[in-house]
Amino acid sequence: MKVLVLNCGSSSVKYKFYDDDQQLAEGLLEKIGTSQAQLNHTVAGRKKIVEVHEILEHQAGVELILRTLVDPEKGVLKTIDEIQAVGHRVVHGAETFAASTLITDEVLAKLEECIDIAPLHNPPNLAGIYAITHLLPTVPQVGVFDTAFHQTMPEKAFLYAIPHVFYLRNHIRKYGFHGTSHSYVSREAALMLGKSFEELKLITCHLGNGSSIAAIDHGKSVDTSMGFTPLEGLVMGTRCGDIDPAVPLYIMNKEGLSLQEVNSLLNKHSGVLGISGVSNDFRTLEEESAKGDKRCSLALDVFCYRLKKYIGSYVAAMNGVDAVVFTGGIGENSDDVRDRTLSDMEFLGIELDGAKNTGKKRGDAACISTDASRVKVFVIPTNEELVIARDTRRIVTDKAVN
Numbered sequence: 040m041k042v043l044v045l046n047c048g049s050s051s052v053k054y055k056f057y058d059d060d061q062q063l064a065e066g067l068l069e070k071i072g073t074s075q076a077q078l079n080h081t082v083a084g085r086k087k088i089v090e091v092h093e094i095l096e097h098q099a100g101v102e103l104i105l106r107t108l109v110d111p112e113k114g115v116l117k118t119i120d121e122i123q124a125v126g127h128r129v130v131h132g133a134e135t136f137a138a139s140t141l142i143t144d145e146v147l148a149k150l151e152e153c154i155d156i157a158p159l160h161n162p163p164n165l166a167g168i169y170a171i172t173h174l175l176p177t178v179p180q181v182g183v184f185d186t187a188f189h190q191t192m193p194e195k196a197f198l199y200a201i202p203h204v205f206y207l208r209n210h211i212r213k214y215g216f217h218g219t220s221h222s223y224v225s226r227e228a229a230l231m232l233g234k235s236f237e238e239l240k241l242i243t244c245h246l247g248n249g250s251s252i253a254a255i256d257h258g259k260s261v262d263t264s265m266g267f268t269p270l271e272g273l274v275m276g277t278r279c280g281d282i283d284p285a286v287p288l289y290i291m292n293k294e295g296l297s298l299q300e301v302n303s304l305l306n307k308h309s310g311v312l313g314i315s316g317v318s319n320d321f322r323t324l325e326e327e328s329a330k331g332d333k334r335c336s337l338a339l340d341v342f343c344y345r346l347k348k349y350i351g352s353y354v355a356a357m358n359g360v361d362a363v364v365f366t367g368g369i370g371e372n373s374d375d376v377r378d379r380t381l382s383d384m385e386f387l388g389i390e391l392d393g394a395k396n397t398g399k400k401r402g403d404a405a406c407i408s409t410d411a412s413r414v415k416v417f418v419i420p421t422n423e424e425l426v427i428a429r430d431t432r433r434i435v436t437d438k439a440v441n
């Protein structure tokens with residue numbers, strides 16, 4: 040089945056086009072809303088195409104992507120009718136969506152309700168759905184939610200210790216994100232261990248521009264570090280993660296900052312960028328740290344120390360762990376972060392193999408713990424789009440059968 044996967048952000052659309060599990064094309068359209076929107080389009084075995092267009096809103100962006108996919112020179116399709124389904128990444132499914140779902144009018148109405156708790160993320164996801172509804176009205180669409188995998192968390196893990204009325208009335212609780220990635224790499228880890236997913240205790244670390252960690256007990260997410268929003272938890276590129284909630288209140292009062300300014304401070308100017316004052320890119324931090332920049336080194340230390348503490352706490356939450364998995368741009372590529380995080384954890388049964396860790400080839404899945412390590416450590420490249428394509432295929436096929 041030929042499936043288009045769309046991941047619509049506020050000013051960008053990432054896409055991948057699949058024939059079953061085979062990826063035929065991928066691309067990224069950035070700077071939507073300007074006359075300088077940039078399209079990067081790649082087809083396996085061909086030269087990458089870069090174009091600049093005036094693209095003022097998402098529908099025009101999606102239209103450009105569809106045109107590119109059927110273009111005789113740039114594309115991979117003869118006609119647009121070959122697209123059999125479209126899968127969308129949807130950031131927030133609240134408590135309404137615990138699994139991927141066929142998009143119907145009723146589902147769309149519920150997604151509109153979710154905007155209230157995800158005002159930044161869900162509107163562009165919805166814009167992508169509406170664009171396809173308009174441009175390919177007969178093609179079935181599926182929503183795959185970042186929050187869905189974590190809907191198995193128990194109350195004791197997802198409730199905040201604030202008056203209960205805010206949960207009941209305003210739906211304030213921990214939701215967790217990156218669920219598609221945590222689900223994918225944890226299942227891959229089970230395959231690498233040669234065991235059933237449902238019999239394992241796993242900790243998965245998705246470390247990218249946004250970072251989160253999940254505790255997966257017998258196939259179910261039982262805890263995760265991101266919360267009501269993706270701001271909670273680990274230190275990130277530009278986000279602070281866990282912080283004393285009194286700090287923003289204190290800063291607002293002391294510095295006279297507005298709600299929006301503090302929001303921007305914590306989301307865009309904090310994390311390793313805030314500590315280092317240099318960059319949110321881990322490659323730069325590692326280079327500058329090696330040259331002796333103390334604050335870059337400190338930023339890496341704070342990042343890894345927070346991650347180490349979360350791993351320890353999730354071992355406690357599950358009463359053990361069989362494997363720890365690293366994924367995401369940092370998790371897959373930074374042996375330094377993996378080493379700083381997992382060093383001195385032998386008491387938990389975690390022993391990193393230094394040579395395997397530094398020698399791991401980019402893009403490969405690998406076991407990087409010693410043979411004697413009770414807990415296995417894996418690096419597994421994530422593939423959220425493949426999960427979206429597979430879920431879309433499964434749901435559209437089930438619908439056709441029923």
Ligand code: ADP
Nearest residue numbers: 246247248249319320321322367368369372373
């Ligand atoms: P996103 O969350 O946007 O999908 P990615 O998962 O692509 O992000 O991760 C991006 C991050 O990966 C960047 O901050 C970059 O610092 C980091 N990264 C990529 N390659 C390397 C590398 N070789 N060493 C260290 N960090 C890397």
